[in-house]
Amino acid sequence: MTVDRGSPNPVRSALLDDISTDGRIAHGFFNRAGGVSRGLYRGLNVGLGSKDDRGDVLENRTRVSRWFDLDVDRLVTVHQVHSPRVQIATFDNRSERPEADALVTDTPGLVLGVLTADCGPVLFADAEAGVIGAAHAGWRGAFDGVLESTIEAMLGLGAEAERIVAVLGPSISQDNYEVGPEFVDRFLAQDAANDSYFAASAKQGHALFDLKRFTVDRLRKAGLKADMLSDCTYADEEAWYSYRRSTHRNEPDYGRQISAIAIKED
Secondary structure, three states, X not given: OOOOOOOOOOEOOHHHHHHOOOOOEXXXXXXOOXXXXXXHHOEOOOOOOOOOOHHHHHHHHHHHHHHOXXXXXXXXXXXXXXXXXXXXXXXXXXXXXXXXXXXXXXXXXXXEEEEEXXXXXXXXXXXXXXXXXXXXXXXXXXXXXXXXXXXXXXXXXXXXXXXXXXXXXXXXXXXHOEEOHHHHHHXXXXXXXXXXXXXXXXXXXXXXXXXXHHHHHHXXXXXXXXXXXXXXXXXXXXXXXXXXXXXXXXXXXXXXXXXXXXXXXX
């Protein structure tokens, strides 16, 4: 795969596009296209925590911001730690990177972004209230309530649950997400009904976990209109970075893609 020095070409959700009839809310699940990173990170790697060339990462982040017609200082991300914590993004704190795994705002002109490499990126919007959100939901975050925390923070800014649309972007599929018995036990201890998210694995004592459906079901249980994109980050190497794929190959590091949403300025 050659380095693509063109423009990013993110995947879009029809559900999110449909609620923004005036085009004021823009979003994208950015894949590897349109980036300048090379080698192991080829494409649009935006991970500041990766060992990629920092100049390339910053250029990639700039390209994401420009896709929204905004400068890179409007791109807001956090130091993700697989927690249920949420940051309310404002112009005053946009350069901060606290330990959190979700962002919400009612401020036009800010791009909220979450980074993933198998975990679930979830973008939220209440178009009528002008409130948006973005959450990084791996199994730990989803299990511990990052989705519900994001919704609560949006409600605090004036959103209403019945108006919020949430879309889970590209993430690892059940076919490629094998887990051990202690993982299954943790979920069953929380709720015996969680057994429905596991399928038999070829490996003795292990199971295949459906993170996608677990995430969307929690969003719907919270009263949201929710959907997901079918793309699997592990399976499609040309399009997506994958932590698990890199681990299976004993690669020294991996890239991170970004999913982002913004309220356009008037």
